[in-house]
Amino acid sequence: MSIIYVDESGDMGMSNGSDYFIITAVKMEEFDNTKYCRIPKEIRQKGLKKKTKKIAELKFSNSSVLIREMFLKRIANINLNIYSLIINKELTQQKLKDNLPILYNYLIKILLEKVLVDIDKSHKLKICLDKCMSPNQKMNFENYLKTEFFSLFNVIPDVEILHEISYNDQGLIVTDFICGSFGYKYNTAKLKGDCDCYTSIIRDKIKVEKNDLFKKK
Structure with missing residues (x-):
């Protein structure tokens, strides 16, 4: 079974808040997921x-x-493999700014297109997201995701989509540190110092770091 965690850094609100919205997916197989989810416990036990x-x-x-x-x-x-989209909110199209659920689905589509090509379509797939959607949004999102999967592979997907509270899911806790690393890099890039001091640690695991979405060509 392949497992994908999806997390966010920054906010999608377009008037205030962060300059960037970052959404990151981490893909691994079930065996590696056990080690991944063990990280928070290991760190808590390291004499903190x-x-x-x-x-x-x-x-x-x-x-x-x-x-x-x-x-x-x-x-x-x-x-594992890491895939991240970095959105400069100033460059986001107005029609997407005016409908954040559509923008979110659009970003998820672009991100998961990068991930799904690396998935064995014969495997069961589990996707775990932070529990931040209303029941209606969840239903629309899951239907949207399964439709995209079918369009890519032309098969009915064996996909389980979980919406978890982040502090109850060890995998999402770990993924927050990956996504936060990208947030740190882009939000401190204008300052003096080593803005990629965190992403450099996981550089070999980063398969996609797309930061040119919505930029004019």
């Missing part, structure tokens, strides 16, 4: 300060440089 151990959900945004590097170095030792 009591204050850190009490944090309900370890996240890139609330973690020290040490913890971020501990996560990423473990990720770098697992057989």
Whole structure:
């Protein structure tokens, strides 16, 4: 079975907030997923300060440089592929800005097109996302995703789509550190310093880093 985790960094709101919206997928096989999901527990047991151990959900945004590097170095030792879309919100078309659910589906389509070509279509596929959609949005999204899968492979997909609360899913916790690394890179690129200090740790696992979407050619 192939497993894909999908996470986001930044926000899709177009008037305020971050300059970038980043959506990242991580693809691996079931055997590697066991090691992937074990990372948060390993790090909590590595003699972290009591204050850190009490944090309900370890996240890139609330973690020290040490913890971020501990996560990423473990990720770098697992057989997986990373695919990321980096959206400069200033360049996003107005018609998409005015309908965020359509924009989200469009971005998921572009991202998963990159991932699905690396999937064995005979395998069962599990896709795990953060639980941030209404029931109606979930239904529309799942129908949309299955239709896209069929259009790519011309077969009825054996796909299980899970919408999980991130702090209850160890895989999503780990994926947050990957997505957060891209967020750090692009949001600090204008500042002095090593903006890719985190993504460089997982560089060999990054298969797609697309940052030219919506740019004028």
